[in-house]
Amino acid sequence: MVWDGIVACDLFFAGMGAWTFVFAVLAAGRDDASRKAKLAGVAVAFVAVALGALILAVDARGGLLNPLRYFNLLGNFGSVMTWGVVLISLFLVGAFVCGVLLVLKRNVPRALEVVTAVLGVGVSLYTGVLLSTAPAFPLWNLAVLPVAFVVSAAYTGYAAYALAARFTLPSGTALPAWTGKVALVLPVLEVVALVALLVVVSATTGSAAPYAIQSVANLLTGSNAVVFWGGVVAAGLAAPFALALVRTRKGEAAPSWFGVAEAVCILTGGFAFRYAVIMAAVPMFA
Numbered sequence: 001m002v003w004d005g006i007v008a009c010d011l012f013f014a015g016m017g018a019w020t021f022v023f024a025v026l027a028a029g030r031d032d033a034s035r036k037a038k039l040a041g042v043a044v045a046f047v048a049v050a051l052g053a054l055i056l057a058v059d060a061r062g063g064l065l066n067p068l069r070y071f072n073l074l075g076n077f078g079s080v081m082t083w084g085v086v087l088i089s090l091f092l093v094g095a096f097v098c099g100v101l102l103v104l105k106r107n108v109p110r111a112l113e114v115v116t117a118v119l120g121v122g123v124s125l126y127t128g129v130l131l132s133t134a135p136a137f138p139l140w141n142l143a144v145l146p147v148a149f150v151v152s153a154a155y156t157g158y159a160a161y162a163l164a165a166r167f168t169l170p171s172g173t174a175l176p177a178w179t180g181k182v183a184l185v186l187p188v189l190e191v192v193a194l195v196a197l198l199v200v201v202s203a204t205t206g207s208a209a210p211y212a213i214q215s216v217a218n219l220l221t222g223s224n225a226v227v228f229w230g231g232v233v234a235a236g237l238a239a240p241f242a243l244a245l246v247r248t249r250k251g252e253a254a255p256s257w258f259g260v261a262e263a264v265c266i267l268t269g270g271f272a273f274r275y276a277v278i279m280a281a282v283p284m285f286a
Contacts, residue, residue, distance in 0.1 A: 011052070011130075012052070012274050016048055018153060018157065020161050021116060022121065023157050024040075024041025037164065038102060040165065040168045056088075088123055091123050094119060127149050128145045131145060148194060152274075183262070187240060187244075201215060216280075224276045227276045231268060232273045235269050239265045240266045
């Protein structure tokens with residue numbers, strides 16, 4: 001695996017797509033009026049995770065020359081990436097079947113939705129675990145990173161489904177009331193996870209300490225500070241939280257474009273988070 005910016009695309013699409021499916025299952029009803037919104041969410045989920053898998057298969061300079069190594073991973077169950085391939089593959093099968101049933105206007109078995117949603121959560125967790133198993137990178141080699149990635153993936157999945165539902169739900173039909181709370185709770189949880197990540201990395205001791213401190217410096221004041229403060233904090237957390245707060249307080253009186261702007265900001269911040277974490281990490285062998 002070549003750890004550079006293109007890997008951020010894999011991690012972003014996989015996590016976002018997985019949680020888009022989760023929100024499609026949780027937020028969309030089983031009535032005909034909600035069918036289009038659920039189908040749109042499932043379609044976005046399938047395409048996003050499939051795109052992430054494709055990027056993983058031909059990732060950067062390493063995989064592009066030998067994409068078949070992606071499939072060879074299936075024989076090594078001691079590898080985190082192997083389990084990622086399995087989770088992604090099973091999720092794609094489940095999402096595809098759900099999508100076909102929705103297109104045919106058949107009832108999707110609740111058990112299939114639940115199992116696929118659980119697989120989706122596993123996919124989002126894998127995106128963080130994949131990085132955390134790289135001991136040469138103190139910024140990644142922590143248990144808190146997968147948690148931060150899952151929370152961020154859930155936030156981007158909410159945004160992607162909200163966008164899909166906005167353009168497919170019948171006029172005058174709103175998302176369930178609980179999604180408004182999700183829009184306020186998830187950014188707070190992401191801030192907590194992000195602060196915990198920075199604190200834990202900064203507290204690294206031993207031979208890895210200088211590399212950990214330099215990695216944090218790269219995020220906060222160095223080469224990736226603009227992406228971190230502008231993309232992650234301002235665009236990805238502060239702006240969508242403020243928009244969601246205004247929407248919650250004003251209700252139907254809030255401008256219609258607030259929801260779209262909020263979702264776009266969340267998606268931008270989700271990608272920026274992964275890009276910044278990957279590019280700011282200083283390897284111990286550097």
